[in-house]
Amino acid sequence: MKNELDPRIHRALDGELDPAALDAGERALVARLDALSRSLSAVPAGRSVAHRVMAAVRRPLATPIQRFRRWVTSPQPITVSLRPVYSLVIAVLLAALLWRTPEGPKPVLGAEEGVAQFVARFPEAHSVAVVGNFNDWRPGATPLSDDDHDGVWDARVILPAGQHEYMFVVDGERWVPDPMAGRYVDDDFGRQNAVLLVRPHRTQQ
Amino acid sequence: MILVPLLLSLAFQQPDGRLEGHVPAAALPGIQAAIAKAVQDSLPTEPLIEKALEGGAKGASADLIVSAVNTEAGRLRGARDLLRHAGAPAPYSARELVSVSIALARGVPEPVVTRVVSAVKDSLPGFALHAVADLQARGFQPDSSADLIIAAVGAGMSAHRLLDVAAAAEREVQRGSTRPQALARIKSILPAVPPQPLPPGAMQGAVRPRKPATP
Amino acid sequence: MTAAGEPSDAEVVAQVLAGDAEAFGVLIARYEGGLLRFAARMMGSRDAAADAVAEGLVRAYRHLGSCRDPARFRTWVYRIVANRCKSHLARRPVGDVSLDDAPPIAAPEHADEGVDRADQLERLERALAMLAPEKREAFVLKHLDGMSYEEMSAVTGARIPTLKMRVHRAREALLAALKEQS
Numbered sequence: 001m002k003n004e005l006d007p008r009i010h011r012a013l014d015g016e017l018d019p020a021a022l023d024a025g026e027r028a029l030v031a032r033l034d035a036l037s038r039s040l041s042a043v044p045a046g047r048s049v050a051h052r053v054m055a056a057v058r059r060p061l062a063t064p065i066q067r068f069r070r071w072v073t074s075p076q077p078i079t080v081s082l083r084p085v086y087s088l089v090i091a092v093l094l095a096a097l098l099w100r101t102p103e104g105p106k107p108v109l110g111a112e113e114g115v116a117q118f119v120a121r122f123p124e125a126h127s128v129a130v131v132g133n134f135n136d137w138r139p140g141a142t143p144l145s146d147d148d149h150d151g152v153w154d155a156r157v158i159l160p161a162g163q164h165e166y167m168f169v170v171d172g173e174r175w176v177p178d179p180m181a182g183r184y185v186d187d188d189f190g191r192q193n194a195v196l197l198v199r200p201h202r203t204q205q
Numbered sequence: 206m207i208l209v210p211l212l213l214s215l216a217f218q219q220p221d222g223r224l225e226g227h228v229p230a231a232a233l234p235g236i237q238a239a240i241a242k243a244v245q246d247s248l249p250t251e252p253l254i255e256k257a258l259e260g261g262a263k264g265a266s267a268d269l270i271v272s273a274v275n276t277e278a279g280r281l282r283g284a285r286d287l288l289r290h291a292g293a294p295a296p297y298s299a300r301e302l303v304s305v306s307i308a309l310a311r312g313v314p315e316p317v318v319t320r321v322v323s324a325v326k327d328s329l330p331g332f333a334l335h336a337v338a339d340l341q342a343r344g345f346q347p348d349s350s351a352d353l354i355i356a357a358v359g360a361g362m363s364a365h366r367l368l369d370v371a372a373a374a375e376r377e378v379q380r381g382s383t384r385p386q387a388l389a390r391i392k393s394i395l396p397a398v399p400p401q402p403l404p405p406g407a408m409q410g411a412v413r414p415r416k417p418a419t420p
Numbered sequence: 421m422t423a424a425g426e427p428s429d430a431e432v433v434a435q436v437l438a439g440d441a442e443a444f445g446v447l448i449a450r451y452e453g454g455l456l457r458f459a460a461r462m463m464g465s466r467d468a469a470a471d472a473v474a475e476g477l478v479r480a481y482r483h484l485g486s487c488r489d490p491a492r493f494r495t496w497v498y499r500i501v502a503n504r505c506k507s508h509l510a511r512r513p514v515g516d517v518s519l520d521d522a523p524p525i526a527a528p529e530h531a532d533e534g535v536d537r538a539d540q541l542e543r544l545e546r547a548l549a550m551l552a553p554e555k556r557e558a559f560v561l562k563h564l565d566g567m568s569y570e571e572m573s574a575v576t577g578a579r580i581p582t583l584k585m586r587v588h589r590a591r592e593a594l595l596a597a598l599k600e601q602s
Contacts, residue, residue, distance in 0.1 A: 003596040010588045014569070033591055036598075037563035039541050040548065045453035046466045049474040053448055056478045057441050110488040111496070111574075115411045133255040135414035136223060137262035142414045156411035161365075162300050162331055163307055165259075175263065182342065183335070185310040188256070188273035189265045195307060197335055199365040201486060294581045328578060361510040361553075363503075396510045 005029065112161045114198040118144060118168075120178070123151030125170045132166030132196070134159050139169040161200035165193035223254060228261035228270055235271030239278050248281050249299035280306040287315065291322035293330070304331030311338040317347045324355040328364055336367040343375050345384050353388050360396040373398045433490035436481070444481050451494060452477070454565055455501050461560045462505040464549050472508055476501035495567070495574040502557065502575055509553060540598065547597030551590055558583050559590035 011017035012030050019030050109115070118130045128144040134157075135141035144153035165185065168176045177184070181194030224236065236257045240250045256277040260270035284305035288297050308318050313334065321337055322330045333354050340350035350371075357370045370391060377387035391398060427435070427446070435443040452473060459469035459476075480487075480497045487496045548556060554576075561567045561575060562583075569580045576583065 003592045005588070005592055005595070010584075010591070013591065014584065014587075029595070033563075033595070036544060036594065040544060041457075041564045043457060043460075045456040046460065047470060049452055049456070049470050049477065050445060050448045052474045053477040053481070054442075054445055056474075057444055057481050108488060109486045111486075111499075131262065133252075133259070136227075136255070137259045138227075139262075142412075158411050158413045163304055163335065183311065183339065185307055187259065187263070188276055189260055189263050189269060191263070195311070195335075197332070197368060199332075199368070294579060328582075361506060363506070 109158060109201050112200050113158055114161050114201045115156055116159050116164075116196055116198050117154065117156050118166075119152065119154045120144060120168055120176075121152050122168075122170050125151075125153070127171055128153040129169045129172075130155060130157070130166055131169055132164050132193075134164050134166075139172060144168075159196075159198045161198050164196045164198065166196055167191075167193060224257055224261075228257050229267040232257065232260075232267035232270045235267070236274050239271070239274045243278055243281070246282065247296075248278065248285065249302065251299055252281060252303055253277055277306075280310070283309070287319055288322060291319045291326065293322055293326040298329075300331060301329055304329070304334055308334035308338050311335075311342065313338050313341060314347055317351045321351050321354060325358050325364070332364040332367050333358060336371040339368065339371040340374060343371075343378070345374065345388065349385070349388050353392055356392050357395050357398070362396045362398070366396075366398070366400065369400050370395070370398050372401055428491065429493040430490040433484060433487060433493055436484055441481075444484075447480075447493065447497070448477055451497055455498065458498070458560055458565060459501055459505055461548060461564070462502070462553065462557060463508065468508060469505075472504040473501055476504045479504075492571075492574070495571045498561070498565070498567075499575045499577075505557075506553070543598060544594065547594050550597070551593055554578075555586045555590040555593070558586035559594070562587045 006026060008017055008022060009026050009029050012019045012022055012026070013033060019027050022030065120128055122128050125146075128146075129139040130142050130144060131137045131139050142155060142157055144155040146153045165187070166178070168178060170176055175191070177192050178194040181196065183195035183197070184192045185195055187193045224233065228236065236253070240253055243250050243253055253274050256274050257270055260273050265273070281302045284302040285297055287305055287309075288301065289295070293301075305318060305322065309315065317337065318334060321333050325333045336354045336357075337347065337350045340353070341347045353374065354367055354370060357367055362370065374384075374387045374391045377390050378384060382390060429447065429450075432443055432446045436447075455473045455476070456466075456469055459472045460466050463469045463472060476497065480500050487493060489496075548559070551559065557576065558572065558578075561572045562569075567575070569583055572578075572583050573580050578586075
């Protein structure tokens with residue numbers, strides 16, 4: 001293409017090649033692009049937005065009740081398909097929003113992390129754990145809890161964004177695929193793993 | 206030429222610390238050989254270690270575990286070849302390779318995976334491929350599904366939002382549209398597909414899974 | 421980025437997270453200029469840029485706890501604002517970027533160069549505005565905001581080889597645009 005520059009010029013502009021290694025014509029092009037960049041940089045930024053931002057910073061946050069009310073009355077439809085199976089297992093993918101609430105500090109997430117919520121109904125179980133490639137498939141690593149003893153077990157787990165394979169383990173011995181996952185792959189051991197997709201929490205900003 | 210494989214095999218005489226005690230001892234030589242070959246081929250080894258640990262946790266036999274690890278390695282190689290063929294710029298992360306591998310495992314035809322990867326080659330293809338696989342799992346034609354997701358990418362939608370596109374198409378079917386109608390309707394409103402709503406307080410008590418550090 | 425004696429970004433972030441909301445003003449003062457210039461290039465409009473930057477900074481405050489490496493606050497907040505710009509742009513019809521309220525051209529240093537210099541800068545501004553958004557973003561971050569390719573990758577989420585290609589093509593397009601009109 002006639003507009004292409006010699007790659008050495010690009011390398012010099014990227015700081016990967018000493019401009020002294022270029023010939024005079026090439027150095028002139030490097031100098032020209034540097035000058036163009038300086039010209040473009042020397043532009044006033046415009047009106048400050050500090051007052052707008054600090055006004056929002058100083059405004060008190062909505063309470064959890066107000067936020068929940070806003071969520072419930074929002075026009076977005078929510079479709080939840082419940083299947084009449086013995087173990088009602090629901091895996092809901094969440095990207096985390098970091099708000100301060102009276103309940104206490106929130107965990108700090110990396111830019112490429114998100115939160116997955118695992119929910120499963122095992123009314124007769126004594127223990128339920130989620131196992132997957134994010135915890136070396138070890139049942140003891142990520143237990144679910146049923147604090148009010150209603151048979152619904154849950155856990156919120158911070159995971160790297162992307163795909164993860166998992167199963168539930170009930171009472172340390174019964175491996176149960178998640179029938180509500182909606183995404184499955186063969187595990188090469190005669191069963192199926194559910195596939196979980198975790199969105200990075202930063203995508204909620 | 207001979208020295209490199211020799212050195213690599215010597216380097217992998219030591220079993221990976223995460224595997225010892227978690228897979229049958231008889232499986233270790235086969236797993237180590239697969240890992241050494243992956244290193245030689247510049248493939249990521251973490252998916253292979255995970256597959257071995259999965260087999261150990263599920264009580265699989267040594268032979269089955271070694272077979273599964275080699276199958277996983279084959280899938281990663283296939284995924285890499287597909288990414289190259291699709292023109293995605295190297296190098297390829299484990300996440301990219303696994304996302305292509307899982308899309309194929311979920312039944313998305315190879316030409317469709319190639320087309321989607323080509324369309325999003327400037328960013329990671331995982332969410333786009335899963336969005337196509339989600340649509341296909343709900344009865345949409347794979348090529349038409351890929352058309353919609355590629356159009357969403359072209360409309361400037363970010364990767365994670367492609368899952369919202371797939372979910373929106375499914376909701377259209379639940380409202381009574383045929384699948385072709387649903388795809389056309391969603392395509393017509395791109396990129397203004399509503400995001401899936403999030404309940405508040407989701408972060409409370411979230412923990413990281415305990416995973417032993419690699420020695 | 422900070423002068424000697426001034427608190428580092430990490431120190432200011434810690435102060436804000438400890439409850440001193442007013443301290444966030446320090447970070448605004450530090451970065452709003454660069455963010456406004458960046459956003460103006462991306463949006464082609466100062467008003468739209470101000471909206472995107474204000475929204476981005478408010479989001480940065482609300483989610484400050486999720487800034488995993490406060491020493492890299494700059495790339496983190498740039499990423500937030502870049503996403504806001506993309507979100508706004510995605511809602512706009514595709515077409516020629518209006519330069520009616522584009523950023524003003526810098527005053528030339530010497531009066532006698534004024535007309536030619538201003539003309540060249542105007543052509544440059546137009547050429548920059550005509551670039552595809554991802555190339556424009558890459559060129560601005562590299563050459564106007566002085567970011568390394570690693571920082572740009574953190575801001576945009578794109579791979580370094582991809583970013584290099586975008587910057588290289590942007591340079592060539594800008595030079596070609598100036599050449600055509602001279």
